Amino acid sequence: YASYAVIDGHTARIFYASGPHIKQPIASLTKIWTALVVIENAELDELVTISKKATLSEGSSIYLKEGEQVTVNELLHGLMMRSGNDAAMALAEHVGGSEEGFVFLMNERAQRAGLRNTTFTNPSGLHHENHLSTAYDTAKMLQIAMNNKKFKKIASAKHYNGSRTTWENKHKLMHSDTGVVAGKTGYTKVAGRTLATYFALNKKEFVVVTLNEPNDWQFHLQLADLVDENYSIHKLIKKGKYKTTDKSTISIKKPVSLLLSAEEYPELSHILIRSTNSIRPYGIWQVRINNEPIYNFPVEIK
Numbered sequence: 001y002a003s004y005a006v007i008d009g010h011t012a013r014i015f016y017a018s019g020p021h022i023k024q025p026i027a028s029l030t031k032i033w034t035a036l037v038v039i040e041n042a043e044l045d046e047l048v049t050i051s052k053k054a055t056l057s058e059g060s061s062i063y064l065k066e067g068e069q070v071t072v073n074e075l076l077h078g079l080m081m082r083s084g085n086d087a088a089m090a091l092a093e094h095v096g097g098s099e100e101g102f103v104f105l106m107n108e109r110a111q112r113a114g115l116r117n118t119t120f121t122n123p124s125g126l127h128h129e130n131h132l133s134t135a136y137d138t139a140k141m142l143q144i145a146m147n148n149k150k151f152k153k154i155a156s157a158k159h160y161n162g163s164r165t166t167w168e169n170k171h172k173l174m175h176s177d178t179g180v181v182a183g184k185t186g187y188t189k190v191a192g193r194t195l196a197t198y199f200a201l202n203k204k205e206f207v208v209v210t211l212n213e214p215n216d217w218q219f220h221l222q223l224a225d226l227v228d229e230n231y232s233i234h235k236l237i238k239k240g241k242y243k244t245t246d247k248s249t250i251s252i253k254k255p256v257s258l259l260l261s262a263e264e265y266p267e268l269s270h271i272l273i274r275s276t277n278s279i280r281p282y283g284i285w286q287v288r289i290n291n292e293p294i295y296n297f298p299v300e301i302k
Helices: 029-042 072-082 083-096 100-114 135-145 147-154 216-230
Strands: 003-008 014-018 047-050 069-073 159-161 165-167 180-190 193-201 206-212 231-237 240-245 249-254 254-261 268-274 280-287 292-301
Touching: 003 135, 003 216, 014 135, 014 216, 029 069, 029 072, 029 083, 029 100, 029 135, 029 180, 029 193, 047 072, 047 083, 069 072, 072 083, 072 147, 072 159, 072 240, 083 100, 083 231, 135 147, 135 165, 135 180, 135 206, 147 180, 193 216, 216 231, 231 268, 249 280, 254 292, 268 292
Parallel strands: none
Antiparallel strands: 003 014, 003 206, 047 069, 159 165, 180 193, 193 206, 231 254, 240 249, 249 292, 268 280, 280 292
16 A cells, blocks of 8 residues: 655644555654654764674664674764664664663654554564554654754765765755755565655745655655645744733744645634643644644743
């Protein structure tokens, strides 16, 4: 089954999709989450001692040798740019104490992120019947990870000069003039071709994920064109102070812009949801389309 999801880079709202919540193998797109969990639990300059188990990882490899020491930073580049399964295992053992310990961290972080249809059994995406996610959850993984500055820098690297060799990113759209900032490739016989791409096209940021799509490069560009043609950046709320009907003051710390289609813009509404916490009053400013919430952000109320 081929499925896909195109989501907003800021709100994770779905723009276009087919079967976005169907559980499927995602192959090496798993490594997006592996990288984020590593970055959140280790420093980039830490040295990792490579185990025999890591060197014996099947599939794509950056050819690590048992006993050598490599920085977390270099392993993360090998993970994201060259899809090294040996790098995935070395990082997992370093951060989680064992592969199982790290997989526990991956699943725990996925739960906190609201990835309800995702289960990991290993750090690299090698086939296992319970190692599953969806096009939407995987797109959300990249959307969440790109909010991390360290992840963004590594995932956006087109080339990397490491201690062993110079790597070029396997995601070929990153080497073209198509607005691609970052991404990840994947393939197993069972999963088929999997691809995640983060676009910043004419200042519009969005994520495209396809699972088991043979013509993925072309399809990602077609979907990106659809977003670019049909969605515009709308400045909704300026930074500043606003009065409510009961004379309270709301402080907006930064302006809010959203990608909206021409059909959606007239259906836009705003609602303020007040907290019941009287000690420090705050609220949630909710943006809705056709009365469906699409974006929430906290505001101070005085």
